[in-house]
Amino acid sequence: MNTDRTEKIHNVWPINIGEFFNPEHVLIKDELINFFKEYEKKLPEGNEQLSNKNYVGNYNLYQSKYNLLAENENNKILKEIFNFIAKSILTMCKMENKKELENLKNNNPKFNVNIIESWFIRYNKEGFILPHNHAGSWSCIYYVQIGKDSSKKNGSTFFLRPHLVGSSLTGDFGRKYLNADTIVINAEEGKLLVWPNYLYHGSHPYQGKENKIIISANSTINLL
Secondary structure (H helix, E strand, O other): OOOOOOOOOOOOOOOOOEEEEOOOHHHHHHHHHHHHHHHHHHOOOOOHHHHOOOOOOEEEEEEOOOEOOHHHOOOHHHHHHHHHHHHHHHHHHHHHOHHHHHOOOOOOOOEEEEEEEEEEEEEEEEEEEEEEOOOOOEEEEEEEEOOOOOOOOOOOEEEEOHHHOOOOOOOOHHHHHHHOOEEEEOOOOOEEEEEEOOOOEEEOOOOOOOOEEEEEEEEEEEEO
C-alpha cells in the first residue's frame, strides 16, 4: 500500500465569462442610437409583455422584439455589430472546446455561429432586470450607451453562482462560502460580455441621466 500521497483539491467545472471591446464603437454609437429611436417610433409597444411596467421580471425599460437582426439584416451598422459579436462568441467556444478541437482530424475546422435571438433594451432611470437565464448555448450583452456615472453597480450586470439557483441555503457554516453569491462586471460602452446560456444574471438599477442601451443575443454554434 502506497502511503506516500499528498492531499489535493480538484477545481472542477470552472465557468468563464468573456469580456471583449469593440474598437469601432465610438464611430458607430450615434448611428446605432438613432436606429433604435426609429425602431421605437415604428413599434412603440416593443416586446409588449417584457416592456410592460407590470411585468414582474423587468422594471422601467423598453425592450424590442427578439428578431432584431433577422428583421434588419440589411442594416450595415447592425451587421457590423453582430459580426463582432459572432467572432467573440466563436473565440469563447474555441477556448472552452480546446480539448474537443484537438481530437478533431480536421486541423482547420469551419464553424457557423447562429444568432437565434437578438434584441435591444433601453433602460430608463431606476430600470433593471431580475435574474434569469437564456436559450441557446452562448449568450451576450453589448453596452451601447452608459451614462457618465460608471460606478461598479450602476446598471452593471451581475451573475449568480449556479449552486444558488433552485437551492435552499441554510445557516450551516459548512455552506457559508456559497454566500459569496454574485460576480458584478462593470458596464462600459463598447464592452461585450459572453457567457454560457445557463448562467443566471440580472442588472443593477440604472441611475444615469442618459438612457442605458444594450444589445443582447443568444446563439448556437455548428461545426461544418
